[in-house]
Amino acid sequence: MTYLTKPKIHHPSLQPNQLGFTRRDYEGTISTLCAGCGHDSISAALIQACYQLDLAPHRLAKLSGIGCSSKTPAYFLGASHGFNSVHGRMPSVLTGANMANRDLIYLGVSGDGDSASIGFGQFAHLMRRGINMTYIVENNGVYGLTKGQFSATSDRGSKSKKGVANTDEAIDMVAMALQLGATFVARSFSGDKTQLVPLIEAAISHQGTAFIDCISPCVAFNNHAGSTKSFDYVREHNEAVNFLDVITPREEITTEYAEGSVQEVEQHDGSILRLRKLAGDYDVNDRVAAQRFLAEHHAQGEIVTGLIYVDPDPEDMHAHIKTVKTPLKDLGEAALCPGSAALGKLNASLR
Amino acid sequence: MQPIVATNDFVIKFANVNGSGSASANTLFGKSIIRMGVPVAPRNIFPSNIQGLPTWYEIRVSEAGYLGARAGVDFMVAMNPQTWDKDVASILPGGYLFYDSSKPMPKSKFRDDITVIGMPLTHIVNAEYTDSRQRQLFKNIIYVGALSALLDIEAEVVEQLIAEQFRGKDKLIPPNIHALHMGRDYALKNFQCPLGVRIKRADAVGDRISIEGNAAAGLGAVYGGATVCAWYPITPSTSLAEGFAKYCQKFRVDPETGENKFAIIQAEDELSSIGMVIGAAWNGSRAFTTTSGPGISLMQEFLGLAYFAEVPAVIFDVQRTGPSTGMPTRSQQGDVLSCAYASHGDTKHVLLFPEDPHECFTMGAQAFDLADRLQTPIFVLLDLDIGMNERLCAPLEWDDSRRYDRGKIMTYEALEAGKDFGRYLDVDGDGITYRTLPGTHPKRGSFFTRGSSKDRYAKYTEEAAAYKDNMDRLLRKFETAKGLVPRPIEHKAAVATKVGVLYYGSTSPAMGEAAEILAADGMPIDIMRVRGFPFHQDIVDFIEAHDTVFIVEQNRDAQLRTLVINECEINPAKLIPVLHYDGTPVTAAFISEGIAIHLQPPVQQRLKEAV
Numbered sequence A: 001m002t003y004l005t006k007p008k009i010h011h012p013s014l015q016p017n018q019l020g021f022t023r024r025d026y027e028g029t030i031s032t033l034c035a036g037c038g039h040d041s042i043s044a045a046l047i048q049a050c051y052q053l054d055l056a057p058h059r060l061a062k063l064s065g066i067g068c069s070s071k072t073p074a075y076f077l078g079a080s081h082g083f084n085s086v087h088g089r090m091p092s093v094l095t096g097a098n099m100a101n102r103d104l105i106y107l108g109v110s111g112d113g114d115s116a117s118i119g120f121g122q123f124a125h126l127m128r129r130g131i132n133m134t135y136i137v138e139n140n141g142v143y144g145l146t147k148g149q150f151s152a153t154s155d156r157g158s159k160s161k162k163g164v165a166n167t168d169e170a171i172d173m174v175a176m177a178l179q180l181g182a183t184f185v186a187r188s189f190s191g192d193k194t195q196l197v198p199l200i201e202a203a204i205s206h207q208g209t210a211f212i213d214c215i216s217p218c219v220a221f222n223n224h225a226g227s228t229k230s231f232d233y234v235r236e237h238n239e240a241v242n243f244l245d246v247i248t249p250r251e252e253i254t255t256e257y258a259e260g261s262v263q264e265v266e267q268h269d270g271s272i273l274r275l276r277k278l279a280g281d282y283d284v285n286d287r288v289a290a291q292r293f294l295a296e297h298h299a300q301g302e303i304v305t306g307l308i309y310v311d312p313d314p315e316d317m318h319a320h321i322k323t324v325k326t327p328l329k330d331l332g333e334a335a336l337c338p339g340s341a342a343l344g345k346l347n348a349s350l351r
Numbered sequence B: 001m002q003p004i005v006a007t008n009d010f011v012i013k014f015a016n017v018n019g020s021g022s023a024s025a026n027t028l029f030g031k032s033i034i035r036m037g038v039p040v041a042p043r044n045i046f047p048s049n050i051q052g053l054p055t056w057y058e059i060r061v062s063e064a065g066y067l068g069a070r071a072g073v074d075f076m077v078a079m080n081p082q083t084w085d086k087d088v089a090s091i092l093p094g095g096y097l098f099y100d101s102s103k104p105m106p107k108s109k110f111r112d113d114i115t116v117i118g119m120p121l122t123h124i125v126n127a128e129y130t131d132s133r134q135r136q137l138f139k140n141i142i143y144v145g146a147l148s149a150l151l152d153i154e155a156e157v158v159e160q161l162i163a164e165q166f167r168g169k170d171k172l173i174p175p176n177i178h179a180l181h182m183g184r185d186y187a188l189k190n191f192q193c194p195l196g197v198r199i200k201r202a203d204a205v206g207d208r209i210s211i212e213g214n215a216a217a218g219l220g221a222v223y224g225g226a227t228v229c230a231w232y233p234i235t236p237s238t239s240l241a242e243g244f245a246k247y248c249q250k251f252r253v254d255p256e257t258g259e260n261k262f263a264i265i266q267a268e269d270e271l272s273s274i275g276m277v278i279g280a281a282w283n284g285s286r287a288f289t290t291t292s293g294p295g296i297s298l299m300q301e302f303l304g305l306a307y308f309a310e311v312p313a314v315i316f317d318v319q320r321t322g323p324s325t326g327m328p329t330r331s332q333q334g335d336v337l338s339c340a341y342a343s344h345g346d347t348k349h350v351l352l353f354p355e356d357p358h359e360c361f362t363m364g365a366q367a368f369d370l371a372d373r374l375q376t377p378i379f380v381l382l383d384l385d386i387g388m389n390e391r392l393c394a395p396l397e398w399d400d401s402r403r404y405d406r407g408k409i410m411t412y413e414a415l416e417a418g419k420d421f422g423r424y425l426d427v428d429g430d431g432i433t434y435r436t437l438p439g440t441h442p443k444r445g446s447f448f449t450r451g452s453s454k455d456r457y458a459k460y461t462e463e464a465a466a467y468k469d470n471m472d473r474l475l476r477k478f479e480t481a482k483g484l485v486p487r488p489i490e491h492k493a494a495v496a497t498k499v500g501v502l503y504y505g506s507t508s509p510a511m512g513e514a515a516e517i518l519a520a521d522g523m524p525i526d527i528m529r530v531r532g533f534p535f536h537q538d539i540v541d542f543i544e545a546h547d548t549v550f551i552v553e554q555n556r557d558a559q560l561r562t563l564v565i566n567e568c569e570i571n572p573a574k575l576i577p578v579l580h581y582d583g584t585p586v587t588a589a590f591i592s593e594g595i596a597i598h599l600q601p602p603v604q605q606r607l608k609e610a611v
Helices: A038-052 A068-075 A090-100 A112-118 A120-129 A173-180 A193-205 A231-237 A287-299 A317-321 A339-349 B022-035 B081-089 B121-128 B132-150 B155-165 B170-190 B213-223 B238-251 B270-282 B293-298 B300-309 B336-340 B357-374 B412-416 B464-482 B505-520 B537-545 B559-568 B588-599 B602-610
Strands: A060-064 A081-084 A105-111 A133-139 A184-189 A209-215 A238-240 A242-247 A262-266 A272-277 A303-310 B009-017 B040-045 B054-062 B073-078 B091-100 B115-119 B209-212 B228-231 B263-266 B287-291 B313-321 B327-331 B350-352 B377-383 B390-393 B448-450 B489-491 B499-504 B526-530 B548-553 B575-579
Touching: A038 A068, A038 A133, A038 A193, A038 A209, A060 A068, A060 A090, A068 A081, A068 A105, A068 A133, A090 A105, A090 A120, A090 A133, A090 A317, A090 B228, A090 B263, A090 B270, A090 B287, A105 A112, A112 A120, A112 A133, A112 A173, A120 A133, A120 A173, A120 A209, A120 B270, A133 A193, A173 A184, A173 A209, A173 A287, A173 A303, A184 A193, A193 A209, A193 A242, A193 A303, A231 A238, A242 A303, A272 A303, A287 A303, A317 B263, B009 B022, B009 B081, B022 B040, B022 B054, B022 B132, B022 B155, B022 B390, B040 B390, B073 B081, B081 B091, B091 B132, B115 B132, B115 B170, B121 B132, B121 B170, B132 B155, B132 B170, B155 B170, B209 B213, B213 B238, B213 B313, B213 B357, B213 B377, B228 B238, B228 B270, B238 B263, B238 B287, B270 B287, B270 B293, B270 B300, B270 B313, B287 B293, B293 B300, B293 B313, B293 B336, B300 B313, B300 B377, B313 B357, B336 B350, B336 B377, B336 B559, B350 B357, B357 B377, B357 B390, B357 B464, B377 B505, B499 B505, B499 B537, B499 B559, B499 B588, B505 B526, B505 B548, B505 B588, B526 B537, B537 B559, B548 B559, B548 B588, B559 B575, B575 B588
Parallel strands: A060 A081, A060 A105, A081 B448, A105 A133, A133 A209, A184 A209, A238 A303, B009 B073, B073 B091, B091 B115, B228 B263, B228 B287, B287 B313, B313 B377, B350 B377, B499 B526, B499 B548, B548 B575
Antiparallel strands: A184 A303, A242 A272, A262 A272, B009 B054, B040 B054, B209 B390, B313 B327, B489 B526
């Protein structure tokens, strides 16, 4: 039950971060998802990432649509405001929230039904607009809450629990995000926390639209033989292009790597993304090459994961529409209302 | 047939082809009459098309100040061969026809009972100009010049308006004035000027201004403190968002940095528009969208979320003729019910009904206070008739001591002091609860906003009692709204009467005129203009104080009547609908006839039927 709150007992061994918060301060209520659900691993990764980034929980807003994935914001960051909106419409609600207050950190949590079907349009237009946010699709290729229908990310030929093969072509959300202009695009796997946590940290540090497609097997309806979104299948076909370390502006760079094996990307907020290359000389700053790499490996049946593309110096929606630095929600009458004298002049011009 | 003789009281209609540049010439003509001190009510009648189809511009001239539409045309300026037959047929007996006589027309194309004024406009422009675009544009100014002579409008007035229109592009002024005089001189030389219908300088305009309702509403949003606008283009609401943008450019750009104290996004559809509005308002900005009927249909799910999760939102619905695509460029009051009960489940929404641009401004600003105070969607229901036509109205006013009412927002200080925060906890008994804005306090006051059922502390619940408790509180909140929405306004007849009429929105000018017609015919009526929903007790009292109550509306199904019956528990037999729903604006004649037929003594009625 989502209204069950977790007891907040602070074990003395829990380490506080720079803000004095322990990992427990980033938790939420007890999850009501199925035992072993990939989504709970993603929630845990989010908690870990926010703790490690020393984020003040109340400065983050978490928004979601409808579905299993969209329930998860209740299970992490209990001190943050959350908004469980309507099916497929998180992108518009989050866009509006961002317009109102550019100073918060925005996390959008969605699923494959929520973002690839009913909300495909809103997903696309958010990517186009360059909203400064982290957008995570918890992708299990199946409608879990309604008990096992195929979703739009389900691969052609993938079998349902009842043994029926999917005949429709799958939507690759990463390919879409790349095409639509996201400035940070990654794919990960809920079963690979060592890959996922730094990707989330990097996405949150990114000052533009960061998209993470996180394959997250559904233990109840899509974890059987014949499914291409099962734990076993994803482990077998995972093709990681790099391994990421995120070095926040405060941290000292200590580890040394052999020349050529590492690509370093400094983001606008000063954080450094250190990418240990796993796939030859994959260049994480080349959008077109990323699209080609993705298509080639998809054709070979491989699932490309890791940080696939990043523009270290993106321009966000507020830059496009030239809004003031002060959050719009904080502007009062003095800044907003032209007053009676201006109205008098206007009246005169309308006679 | 005697030619019509009428000073400062006639209808003149221009039949044009859209995209021909006639609109600005026609506006110039209308404005020149206002500058002569005579009220006019102009109306654009246009197709859902950009170029080549028929368009009309109708101006009712009325020194008495009747700004509603009136049937029949006294003076037709027929510049469109496509619609010639219909245009000529619409002229009242004794009326006037002005046309381009460059091409000879068979006598069968005219009527014997009207005065025909043919002017070879094409020959004149072809002789004067070589450029085809110039020929087209100056042809329009030339006919304005001719009309100014025929109707006795002072040349200086038109010249002044041309100078104002082209201020900053001064080199355009002399050629326009030249064209004006070409037309004027031709008319003075070749026709009897003035005609029986004419303008005479008067002093009946006062300090009134002329503005479109959409522009006024957009300005109201600026004054009301809106910072976020998310919208999707749809006729007839588009110019409202554009009006907001225009006035933001004028008033809300930081002169030093060039940065904007507003954010406008043209969304991908209406679902996204209302989603952005809800997100922004949840986060503490005043936010709105502009739309029309089809958009309201698309927004239904989100509107239920805003109602149930209690998020402020302002929706300007500039109504057009439905259902479905209907007639996109025609007017109607067709969205009353789809707004009042928008979304599935039990919902009720606050509606405001402006009568003219002045109220579009005041209610446009007030809607944001109401949204924040009531934490719910507020609908401002304009229609095409007031939204897209310039209308004379009282000058816009603003009290500089006015402060925005941001409603019940729990602050950092209150949370820090340990004040109990329950997002849906009714501490004041008015059904309105405190909210916190995201990012307020590091440890306290966060909550999860959701469209699913929750308890007083915003915790998810499927408990029957908690669900009912919340739904009943929402009803209490709606009761509170009754005292906050604009009160109805009653105009009593000069003598006591047991007949009352309810009306709202753009019906207003025609209704006032109809009341005068009925009073003159011995049928005095009290009239009450509904300005908001939920309905104020005054409306119930008004119905109870009268034996017969008419409800005048511009829709087929008597939507406000349904709402009154439903919400005020009124016997339907007592409420007689008078309904106008062909897409044209309602007229005083239509209303007065619709009411009179019920009021005439039964004997007279029977005699009349026998004849």
